[in-house]
Amino acid sequence: MRWILPLALAVGGYELWRSGNGLNWRELAPGLEFVMLHGEPYCRRGSAGIAALRLDPERVRMRVHYFAQVGGQPLDVVEWQRVTHALAVFNAGQFYPDWRYMGLLASGGSWLSRRPHPGYQAMLVADRRGPGEGARVIDMGANPRDSSGSDPDSLAWNEVAQSFMLFDSTGALRVRRSERVANRTIVAEDHHHRILVMVTEGAYTLAELAYVLQHSNLQLKQAMSMDGGRESELVVVRGAFRYASFGMWTGEEEHPADPNARAPLPAVISVELP
Numbered sequence: 001m002r003w004i005l006p007l008a009l010a011v012g013g014y015e016l017w018r019s020g021n022g023l024n025w026r027e028l029a030p031g032l033e034f035v036m037l038h039g040e041p042y043c044r045r046g047s048a049g050i051a052a053l054r055l056d057p058e059r060v061r062m063r064v065h066y067f068a069q070v071g072g073q074p075l076d077v078v079e080w081q082r083v084t085h086a087l088a089v090f091n092a093g094q095f096y097p098d099w100r101y102m103g104l105l106a107s108g109g110s111w112l113s114r115r116p117h118p119g120y121q122a123m124l125v126a127d128r129r130g131p132g133e134g135a136r137v138i139d140m141g142a143n144p145r146d147s148s149g150s151d152p153d154s155l156a157w158n159e160v161a162q163s164f165m166l167f168d169s170t171g172a173l174r175v176r177r178s179e180r181v182a183n184r185t186i187v188a189e190d191h192h193h194r195i196l197v198m199v200t201e202g203a204y205t206l207a208e209l210a211y212v213l214q215h216s217n218l219q220l221k222q223a224m225s226m227d228g229g230r231e232s233e234l235v236v237v238r239g240a241f242r243y244a245s246f247g248m249w250t251g252e253e254e255h256p257a258d259p260n261a262r263a264p265l266p267a268v269i270s271v272e273l274p
Contacts (some may be wrong), residue, residue: 002095009022012212016174021156022217023035023217023218025039025054026234026241027251028236028238028239028241029058029060029087029238029255029273030056030059030085030240030273031055031056031058031060032053032054032055032056032059032060032087032088032271032273033053033054033055034051034052034053034054034236034241034243035051035052035054036049036050036051036052037049037050037052037216037218038050039200039202039204039208039209039212042200042204042205042208042209042211042212043200043202043203043204044181044204044205044208045083045181045202045203045248046183046201046202046203046230046248046266047201048201048202049200049201049202050198050199050200050212051198051199051201051234051236051243051245052197052198052218053088053196053197053198053234053236053271054190054194054195054196054198055135055194055195055196055197055271056058056134056162056194057126057133057134057135057136057193057194057195058104058133058134059274060087060134060271060272060273060274061126061127061134061136061272061273061274062124062126062127062159062195062269062270062271062272063084063086063107063108063126063127063159063269063270063272064081064105064106064112064126064159064160064161064267064268064269065083065084065107065267065268065269065270066101066105066107066112066266066267067099067102067265067266067267068112069107069112069147070083073264074099074264074265074266075264075265076233076262076263076264076265077089077091077233077235077244077246077262077265077268078235078244078262079088080235080265080268080270081235081237081270084268084270084272085274086270086271087163087236087237087238087270087271087272087273088197088234088235088237088266088270088271089234089235089269089270089271090185090197090199090226090233090234090235090269090271091185091226091227091231091232091233091234091265091268091269092105092161092163092226092227092265092267092268093105093120093161093162093163093226093267094163094226094227094268095227095266095267099266100113100210100265100266101113101119101266102162103116103117103120103161103162103163104116104117104123104152104155104160104161104162104201105116105160105161105162105267106155106157106158106159106160107158107159108158108159109129109158110246111152112267114150115153116162117162119164120133120140120162120163120164121139121140121141121164121165121174122137122138122139122140122162122163122164122165122166122224122225123137123138123140123160123161123162123163123186123224124136124137124138124159124160124161124163124195124224124226124269125138125155125157125159125160125161126157126158126159127157127158127159128156128157128158129156129157129158130153133193135159135195136189136193136195137187137188137189137195137222137223137224138146139168139169139222140164141257142168142169150262159269161226161267163224163225163226163227164224164225165222165223165225166186166188166206166209166210166213166223166224166225167210167214167222167223168222169222171240172183173207173208173210175206175207175225177205177207178205178206178207179205180205180206181203181204181205182203182204182228182232182247183199183201183202183203183204183228183229183230183232183245183248184198184199184200184204184206184209184225184228184232185197185198185199185200185225185226185227185228185232185233185234186198186199186209186213186223186224186225186226187223187224187226188213188218188220188221188222188223188224189220189221189222189223190218190219190220190221191219191220191221192219196218196220197215197234197271199232199233199234199245200232200245201245202248203248205224210223217241228247228250229247230247230263231247231263232246232247233245233246233247233262233263234238247261247263
């Protein structure tokens with residue numbers, strides 16, 4: 001029976017190749033594109049759809065937002081979009097029960113969370129101070145000079161959100177294999193230095209989602225995982241184009257009274273034109 005697993009992977013890889021080959025990107029604005037791809041047969045629950053935004057970091061801006069900046073309580077992703085008037089808004093990294101962010105978080109050059117998370121080795125950074133690249137995904141383990149995690153003030157970026165690596169530039173998986181499934185938000189950098197934001201409509205394990213993305217036609221170099229579960233949310237608004245995805249509620253104790261309730265997010269990242 002040793003042939004069953006290789007055969008299953010071969011079939012799955014063929015399905016991914018077929019679904020991802022010749023992606024039909026839709027241009028939403030100069031430097032910003034949208035596409036839907038599918039992760040069959042690796043989606044464990046719900047829709048296998050994966051929404052992907054691809055942006056040119058030299059033409060499209062990314063900004064971090066934290067609820068304390070706007071007062072009141074954390075907003076859901078639709079409310080965040082209305083407040084920011086951004087083209088797109090998605091959830092940032094993980095947070096504690098009291099809404100404090102887990103790891104480094106900066107917005108507009110001001111630190112919202114100055115304490116690095118020791119277990120998180122990835123950062124989404126944008127708006128470099130001085131000449132240089134636009135947004136990037138930084139592997140803190142591979143690029144200690146870029147990260148300077150022990151000294152937040154030495155970072156040369158105005159927008160920073162720390163989380164954990166999914167896979168690195170060598171193709172190595174950087175998370176433990178687990179049977180835990182959830183909706184996922186992934187931010188990646190491709191081999192052309194573009195940034196991709198991907199949100200799953202259904203539930204995947206992290207390892208299987210990494211396999212899906214690495215065997216797609218997205219040409220990804222490395223990827224990091226933001227918060228998952230019901231907090232995995234994305235809203236895109238551009239002219240007549242509308243897209244929204246909200247993480248599924250799992251577990252009887254988590255179901256809200258309103259089936260259309262959206263999870264509050266203390267921190268989000270917006271995609272905007274300059």
